[in-house]
Amino acid sequence: MISAEILERLSQTLAERRQADPSSSYVAKLYSKGQEAILKKVGEEAVETIMAAKDGDKLHLVREVADLWFHTLVLLAHEGLSSEDVLAELARREGISGIEEKAARKPA
Numbered sequence: 001m002i003s004a005e006i007l008e009r010l011s012q013t014l015a016e017r018r019q020a021d022p023s024s025s026y027v028a029k030l031y032s033k034g035q036e037a038i039l040k041k042v043g044e045e046a047v048e049t050i051m052a053a054k055d056g057d058k059l060h061l062v063r064e065v066a067d068l069w070f071h072t073l074v075l076l077a078h079e080g081l082s083s084e085d086v087l088a089e090l091a092r093r094e095g096i097s098g099i100e101e102k103a104a105r106k107p108a
């Protein structure tokens with residue numbers, strides 16, 4: 001079973017690449033180009049995701065979303081953040097919506 005551990009492993013690798021020689025890997029090279037280049041890749045992958053969804057080809061859509069997730073993880077790592085920060089935010093929201101749901105169910 002594929003789990004959230006893959007995000008942790010990838011985040012770890014992306015954090016390690018911050019010290020790597022730019023010529024040694026795609027990620028290290030992208031870091032060396034700076035935030036603008038990373039944001040450009042995120043934008044491109046977002047557009048490609050939209051186009052794949054409109055195509056109706058599910059495999060293509062999954063691959064483009066994987067590219068988009070990957071490049072947003074590169075962005076997070078470049079900013080000193082990781083998938084864990086986003087997962088914590090989603091967990092926090094789940095907690096909030098749980099509270100809101102309970103409040104809505106409570107008789108007035």
Ligand SMILES: N=c1c2ncn([C@@H]3O[C@H](COP(=O)(O)OP(=O)(O)OP(=O)(O)O)[C@@H](O)[C@H]3O)c2ncn1[C@@H]1O[C@H](COP(=O)(O)O)[C@@H](O)[C@H]1O
Nearest residue numbers: 010013014017024025026027028029041044066067070071
């Ligand atoms: N998951 C990925 C991953 N997904 C996509 N990509 C790369 O992201 C790029 C996507 O760019 P495009 O599709 O736009 O194609 P492109 O024309 O090659 O891109 P550009 O040169 O124009 O930027 C490709 O070069 C892909 O190889 C990835 N590169 C790396 N990883 C993971 O990141 C880890 C560390 O990567 P490196 O440090 O680069 O080895 C690897 O072990 C992998 O697990």
